[in-house]
Amino acid sequence: MSAAFAPSPISILDTDLYKLTMQQAVLHHFPDVQATYRFTNRDKSRLFSRQCIERFRTAVSQFTDLSLTTEEQVWLRTTCPYFTPAYLSFLSAYRYKPEQVRITFVPVSADGLLGNVEIEAFGPWVDTILWEVPLMASLSESYFHSVMTDWNYDSQEQTAYDKGCALIKAGCAFSDFGTRRRRSYHAHDLVVKSLVRASRDIPGRGRLTGTSNAHLAHKYGLTPVGTIAHEWFMGVAALKGYKNTHCVSLDLWETVYPDSILIALTDTFSTDAFFKDFTSDPARVHRWTGLRQDSGDPFAFGPRVKVMYESLGIDPRQKLLVYSDALDVDKAIRLQKQADELGLEKVSFGIGTFLTNDFKTVSSGGTEKSKALNMVIKLSSVNDRPCIKISDDLTKNTGDKATVEHVKQLYNLIPVAA
Structure with missing residues (x-):
C-alpha cells in the first residue's frame, strides 16, 4: 500500500x-x-x-x-x-x-x-x-x-490491462462501473488508466465504452456512462403509488431526458413486474433505447428481452442491452457469446468490483482473495x-x-x- x-x-x-x-x-x-x-x-x-x-x-x-x-x-x-x-x-x-x-x-x-x-x-x-x-x-x-x-498494489496495472485485453479480443463492449466498492481512489485510477491503454493497444470489435465515474472520464477523455438507478423507481413509487409505477417513473424521467439516456433498469420491483408495466405501452418501448439487467439470471434475460421486443414488432438488434450484475471477464465473454448467437448486436457490460477491488492477500503469496466489502x-x-x-x-x-x-x-x- x-x-x-x-x-x-x-x-x-x-x-x-x-x-x-x-x-x-x-x-x-x-x-x-x-x-x-x-x-x-x-x-x-x-x-x-x-x-x-x-x-x-x-x-x-x-x-x-x-x-x-x-x-x-x-x-x-x-x-x-x-x-x-x-x-x-x-x-x-x-x-x-x-x-x-x-x-x-x-x-x-x-x-x-x-x-x-x-x-x-x-x-x-x-x-x-x-x-x-x-x-x-x-x-x-x-x-x-x-x-x-x-494486500498491495503490485501487478494491479498489469491485471487490469490483461482483463481489458481479454474483453476486447472477445468482442465485448464494456465500461468501468467500479466507483462505489473500489479498494481506493488510487486503485480505481490505475484500473481506468490500464483499460485505456488496453483499448489503444488491442484492435477488434470489443472496446472500452467509458466509465461511470465522471471525474475519471474527464481525466482520461472517456465517455461518462450511466443513466438511472433503483432509487429513482423506489422514490417515485413511494411518492406516487405502486400501481403502474414503472410507467410513472419512466414517464417522469422522459420529461427531463426526452431525447437521450433512455436505458431502463428492470429489477427494482422484479423484472416480472417491470415487463408487465413496460410492455403496456408499445410506443414507450419503441422510444426507450434499451434495458439494464442488474440481478437474477443474466443468461435468461437476453432471450427474454429478445422475445419481448419481437412480440411488439420491434427489431431487438436496434436495442441496447446492458449487463451490470457481479460481472467478471469470464461471465461477460459467455454473455457476449450468447448475445451473438441470439443476434443481439448492441450489448454492453458494466463491470464494477471485479475491476476496482480484485486483490490477493500478500501473506498467501497471492493465492487467496482479499475480499471486497x-x-x-x-x-x-x-x-x-x-x-x-x-x-x-x-x-x-x-x-x-x-x-x-x-x-x-x-x-x-x-x-x-x-
Whole structure:
C-alpha cells in the first residue's frame, strides 16, 4: 500500500454519472422532498475498527471543501448536453453538508475496538442523493487501510490491462462501473488508466465504452456512462403509488431526458413486474433505447428481452442491452457469446468490483482473495414514506416488510421464502 491514504473524493465529480442525472431529475420533479438513506453491511462477519470509523468520519467532514470547478462545468456542458444550464448552475453552487450524515460506531469486541457501523444520510432528496457513492467509496478505502491491510498494489496495472485485453479480443463492449466498492481512489485510477491503454493497444470489435465515474472520464477523455438507478423507481413509487409505477417513473424521467439516456433498469420491483408495466405501452418501448439487467439470471434475460421486443414488432438488434450484475471477464465473454448467437448486436457490460477491488492477500503469496466489502447504501424513505426494493435476487430485497408484501400482491409475485 504505497499510495497515500485518501478516503475523501478528489473531485465533486468523483462519483457515478447516474447520481448526477438522477439529481437533475429530482431537482426538476421533487425539489422539496425529504429523503433518508441507510447503510447495510451484508457480510455481518466483517467488522470495522474504531480507528477505521474515525478515519471515515474525518473524511466525511472534509467533503464540504468540494465544489464544481469552472473547468469541470465546461466539460459537463460539452460532454453531457442533457444537463441543463439551470442544473449546472445548481451543481456549481452545491456543497456537501456533513451534518446530513450520522455515523455511529457500535462496538462488539470486549475491548471496544471492533464493531459495526451505522450510517444514515438525511435531508432534501436533491442534496442527499450525492452522498451514497462517495460514502461507500470512502468507507471501503478506510477499511482497507485500517482493518484489512494484507494486500498491495503490485501487478494491479498489469491485471487490469490483461482483463481489458481479454474483453476486447472477445468482442465485448464494456465500461468501468467500479466507483462505489473500489479498494481506493488510487486503485480505481490505475484500473481506468490500464483499460485505456488496453483499448489503444488491442484492435477488434470489443472496446472500452467509458466509465461511470465522471471525474475519471474527464481525466482520461472517456465517455461518462450511466443513466438511472433503483432509487429513482423506489422514490417515485413511494411518492406516487405502486400501481403502474414503472410507467410513472419512466414517464417522469422522459420529461427531463426526452431525447437521450433512455436505458431502463428492470429489477427494482422484479423484472416480472417491470415487463408487465413496460410492455403496456408499445410506443414507450419503441422510444426507450434499451434495458439494464442488474440481478437474477443474466443468461435468461437476453432471450427474454429478445422475445419481448419481437412480440411488439420491434427489431431487438436496434436495442441496447446492458449487463451490470457481479460481472467478471469470464461471465461477460459467455454473455457476449450468447448475445451473438441470439443476434443481439448492441450489448454492453458494466463491470464494477471485479475491476476496482480484485486483490490477493500478500501473506498467501497471492493465492487467496482479499475480499471486497459487501455493502450497500439504499434510499430508505422519502417524505417519511418507506422505500423498498424487490429485485430478482431474493437476498437483495430491502425495506418495509408490509410495503414489500403489498407490492408483491399487486404484481402477483411469488412470495419471498422466509
